[in-house]
Amino acid sequence: MKTVTIVVAVVNNEDLNQVRDCLASIDAGRFEIMVVCPAKYHKSLKEVLDPKNQFSMTTGNQTSIRGLWQQAEKSAITPWTVFIQSSDILTVQLQNNIDQQCRKFPPYPNCKYNLQRISIFLKRRTKYCHFWTGEPAPHIKFNYSLHAAENNCKGQESKEFWTTPMGSLLHYGPETISKAIITATLFAEEWAENVYHKFPDLDKKTVLKKAVKESLMNFFGGLLFKKWIRDGYEGFVFALLDLFITCFGYLRYHEKYIRSGQQLSNQLDSIQNILLVHINGIGDVVMATPTLKNMKARLPKAKIDVLTTTSAKGVIENNPHINHIFTLPRLPTRREIKHMVKNLKSIKYDLIINLMSRNSTEKLVGLLTSKWKINSNILNRERFTDVMLGFKHDKSSFIQWEFDFLKRIGFEPKKFDPEIFLTNREREDARCFLNSAGFNVREKLVIFHPFSSDPLREWGIERFIDLAKNLNKTYKYQVLFVGSKNEIKETRTSISSQIPRAIFYDGSVRKTIGLINESNLLIGGDSVFTHISVAVNVPTIVIQGPIAKYRPRDKDLYTDEKKNFVFYKELSCRDELYTACGSCSEQICFEFSVDTVLDKALKILN
Template identity: 35%
Template sequence: LTDASLNFLKKWILLKGMREGFEGLVFSLMDTVTVIMGYVRYHEKYIRSGRQIEDNLGSVKKILVLKLRGLGDAVLGTPVLKNIKALMPNVTISLVTFNFSKPIFENNPHIDGLYGISGNPEPNELNELLKKLNAQNYDLVINLHARNFSSKLVKKIRARWKINRSYFLREKYSDVLIGSDHKLDKSSIERDLDCLRAIGLKPQDKNPEIFITHEEDKWAEDLMAKKKMDPSKKLIIIHPTTNNSYTDWGLDRFINLASQLINNHGHQVLACFPEKEQSISDLLVEQLKEIYVHVGSLRQNMALISKADLMIDNCSAPSHISSALKIKTLVLLGADYKNIYRDSEIYKENCFIFYKNVPCRDSLWSRCLPPDPCQNKVCLDHPVEEVLKKSLELLNK
């Protein structure tokens, strides 16, 4: 402001801009605004771009990462942890996620501290978490999805530097703000890794990863033996439900597909559900007696998925989990853009994505959601016979 004021006085008084009257005043003010905008540009390019963190990376010892999104998004956030640890092996990494997503990060060797929080926390819970986090004196906080709640949480965390990945919002308390490059189909993984690129790190591996313990592996084997599943037969796991109507292929189609895989092709099909979907599990068993079903915790279902020959799923978390576990995966994509949650460089081998390029798709799914939700679901019109054919191809690879 001092430079801008001096510039105005110089133009208005010393260079006699006042003699030009109103026009002189306008041009003096415009020249002053140019000085101010120059400082703003410097601040955006050299300060908020991450350059100041890049120049001091050697002093960063403690990093806190926040991934406050759904289960599938949590899986897609794991490459950030892996790359930080690979490129900065001496730092300690803590992570904050929703309680329901904590199982995704359990047993991850790159995480030194794991914290959970409710989706709509009470003040006491929030204050308790902030007390624990602020006691750590983090050097760097990376918020992998800056929207409302997570941004407010980051604002209250004491740290030397803060990075927010936000493609829709701008705020003043972040040291580095990762903005949009306007690529609608840029993958979520790449967007998260942009947080590391902004501070001079060069990510090497963007494959998500999940870690199953020996005990969980043994539990899955024992359960399969208890259910008298035949180890000589191929095992297909399906997850025929989803929280979003615009990603729901339909239970009837899943039943039809599973019936043909079992009765016509001699394979085994296991449907995995969380406990909250017990009623859907019961309905499935009523209509298809030959199917195997497991209703249990997320870690249990993850262990079972690790034993599958093929995972068939809507666009939801289990298919992200199977991909991270290097299991063949077939995804029935709905309204989502193809590459956002299914990075083409990852889903290219032993995976297949059913995707219809319909003209009604837009970036905010405005034609899919309430108050006038789509009833046609043309984006999910994937014929059962085509899905069956591709499933058999993947099984025989």
């Protein structure tokens, strides 16, 4: 009967000959053999290993040596388990002693014996046995919890000792510096994992201090006390790479557990005060309302404040998920930033999220006090951020990007639509305006917003006039043009000359939302009011130009069921940064005829 299982951990499948040699060196007649590896290596190992070798194979999500050993230990059925790496060779003397001693040795709780190791590094046998920082030693262990009763060893202390030495284990380390760097990288990953299990809540400053301090201590301590220097060239190379393990292990800790959002995710329930900074366009703020709702759904007791532009305040007023709204100009001065920081510093925020961050808002967030500060921007450089989502190269929408971001930091976002909350008084005021302007409530109303903050995104005022004239004169639909005071002032004469019955409105954003809410269709370009109409569930036609179709507009919002539609052309000249759009004079992305848009509008209205 076999009493020992030898567990062989494979953490790197680049040298499969080592794995074969390791398995071939083990006496399968004496020992159970179990190969454990990450799931990604299972197929490649199974294809190359000799099926005649008598071993079992198990896989898992673990990638570290220690993690793989712990996983295999749960599957072992023998009283004793030997843990080695695939780069280890068990000598015949060592195997004989392991088999004999494990049969007669009276075990006790947590019985563990570390095996002696002879190291070969850069093809040379070293004078001293060297272990990488964080590398677990090969050892023998008794499975006390499963086999204590049958061995009559409950609480029994051993009075005899293992034969010392039992024999040698040969460890074949990397043969070249390039392979040694790969090995050091694997142990840096394992070091980061071990540190996280011991200290899961280290902050960035502590990580930096520990990285510098422990790296230097390991380097000089290894040279002085571990006698790496006496192994000449090989020992010095080992010392340098081991310094790399500690230093980069802490950097990997920061990247894997802090910067990735995992640490914040674990601490999310402790968050009580949140500041969401969104100093951007009004439409961008409208598209962020699902983010507010998801944050409040996950943390119902948390207070969420919003800092946004003065012009965007109107689209989030009366939002039940917001505690307080602060405002700044879109391009604030240093004095305005300083004044806002003074007001916000009195509030102790646990989490500050700066969506679509820019230099001015990053500086503002940097001056505030909070445990977590996140500056996020998928298209530009993210700076001074505790958690990073990274540059997005796909065509996912801003809403989906924000959902991905929320998932990363522990929220559980659901697919909520953008929303704007109007009061009954605001709805009544909108109806009063329409009545006073001569609109008939029994006839359908079409609102046009032919303007954009960027001329490159405009379909053209003449096309909009032609479309509105057809709907008004031919099909008898009421038309209303909305925009800023300057926009309406510049176009009023040309529109009125061709559509005498057209009505204009250049009031506040909040009041314009009330009018849009009473309409039957809104037609516009890539602008704020087409976002607003979708948020208040009014059918919308968007004439999209150079911007990617679903980047600012989530595709689930533009369906036949919702009666929302985007006119858009797939073009090879459109890249991630829209580099060709500034020099384009043909505007082929806007080649949609008035008749085509008219047909779509009539289908929606009917």
